[in-house]
Amino acid sequence: MNDWQDVNNVVVVGLGITGLSVVKYLRRYHPDIAVKVIDTRDNPPGLSELPAGIACYQGGWCNQWLAAADLVVINPGIALATPEIQHVIQAGTPVVGDIELFARHIDKPVIAITGSNGKSTVTDLTGKMAAAAGLRVAVGGNIGVPALDLIDESVDLYVLELSSFQLETTSHLKLKAAAFLNLSEDHMDRYRDIDGYRQAKLRIFMHAEAAIVNRDDPATFPEMFSGEVVTFSISQAADFALQSNNGREYLMANGHPVIACDQLRLVGRHNLANVLTVFALLQQSGICYEKGLEVLKSYTGLTHRCQVVEDNRGIQWVNDSKATNVASTLAALSGLTLNGTLYLLVGGVGKGADFSPLAPVLSSLNVRLCCFGRDGQQFMQLHPAAKQYETMADAIADIAPQLLQGDIVMLSPACASFDQFKNFMARGDAFADLAHQYA
Incomplete structure (x- = not known):
């Protein structure tokens, strides 16, 4: 597929932001190829933005279009196990995602980050520190702008956040450095077990020159890798680690202090691991991270x-709406300094997760658990001070009159948002609006 001569008909499955980026890419760089779109939703997002002349089959599958396709490009939200997609694969038609198209197009250096939690922060900070070092950087993928929309000849470096869903359909992405931050149970409604989820994420190392892995989480280590393996840790010896000296803790790189932890504005120890990862990614890509230290100091x-x-x-x-799984909520709780009562808002779409690991952490906190949304009931047994509500707004209206100095109201729901909100951003914005209303 590096040579597009044999591709005459492409079917894009799933519209939305990613599907639109694929269509626009194909129209721009391969204008002679016929492009059609299939979306099983009756009124898919992005439909009104489709370029003129692009046919869209809505509300179901069009097997005739799939059978005639030379290439099928699927949205990461659509599982490869979907029967219609399996039929395409069995017929021998290539099925790829947008990241694979990106991989086969660009010739500039790329850094990529995956993991169950923290990848957006690492991706964003890596981009900002690389820009501070003087590079023209494009940041996107699973965060912000779709990868195909980033393509620009003036870019020196691409920094991508990649989900397991995106990596499933990516086979040729060459990376200067790749990081696998951590692994915890997530998307168990899509994978057979956690090892299937892990194997999808490990695909990030297929063509990476350096693998950045978590010494504290052995599941992040590649099983077979010919490049350089670089470790980070916040609890033990590693290439990038923490070290105390005269009562002050420092971020270390290869045994040398880089910056004192108390100079950072980021909250929570999980963010120390994130910063260490950024140092490793930049170093392995030949970028001087020290030129970005002033940016780091002000980064919130x-x-x-x-x-x-x-x-x-x-x-x-505190808006932690991006905490869409248990591990992310655990990370948020571990970074808290609590002088009063914590009112913790949890719930939404649980994605088949086991929420019991939250119980021992909650038992050590002065917490009131506010459970809402479709799977809110599943949190009720985790703490004696738990109360169920229909919506987040109902919970906040109830607790607002009780709040005292020193209290924290935190949205860290450990669930996806799709039962009551368009996405986690909309949920976070709604929380912020309620905070402004009741504060």
């Missing part, structure tokens, strides 16, 4: 990730 993280949206009357409102 991403919107919707442990973001303080209100701090009034001594009451903090």
Whole structure:
């Protein structure tokens, strides 16, 4: 497929932001190829933005179009196990995702990051520090802008966040450095078991020159890898690690102190691991991370990730809507300094997850558990001070009159948002609006 001469008909399965980026890419770089779109939704997002002349089959599958395709490009939200896609694969037609098209097009250096949690922060900070070092950087993938929309001849470096879903359909992505941050149970509604999820993420190392892995999480290590393996850790010896000296903790690179932890504005120890990963990615890509230290010192993280949206009357409102799984909520809780009561809002779409690992952590906190959404009931047994609500707004309206100085209201739901919100960003924005209303 490097040579597009044999590709005359492409079917894009799944519209939305990613599907649109695929269509626009094909129209721009391969204008002679016939492109059609299939989306099983009756009124798919992005339909009104489709370029003129692109046919879209809505509300189901068009097997005739699939059978006639030379190439099928699927949205990462569509499982390869879907019967219609399996039929295409068995017929011998290539099935790829947008990242594979990106991989076969670009000739500039690429850094990529995957993991169950923290990948958006690492991706964003890597891009900002690389830009501070003087490079023209494009950041996207599973965060922000779709990879195909990033393509620009003026770019020096691409930094991509990649999900397991994207990696499933990617086989030729060459990387200067790739990081696998951590592994925890997620998307168990899509994978047979956690090892299937892990194997999808390990695909990030297929054509990487360097593998950045978590010394504290052996599941992140590639099983077979011919490049250089670089480790990070916040609890033991590693290439990039923490070290205390005269009562002050430092981020270390290859045994040398880089910056004191108390110079960072990021909240939570999980973010120390994220910064160490950024150092490793930049070093392995030949970029001087020291040129980005001033950017690092002022960096407060991403919107919707442990973001303080209100701090009034001594009451903090923390938006951690991006915590869509248990491990992410655990990470947020581990970084808390609590002087009053924690009102923790949890619930949504659980994706088949086991929420019991939250129980021992919650038992050590002065917490009121506010459970809402489709799977909110599953949290009720985790703590005696748990109460169920229909919506997040109902929960906040109930607790707002009880709030005292030193309390924290945190949205860290450990669930996806799709039962009541368009996405986690919309959920976080709704929380921020409620915080401004009640603070």
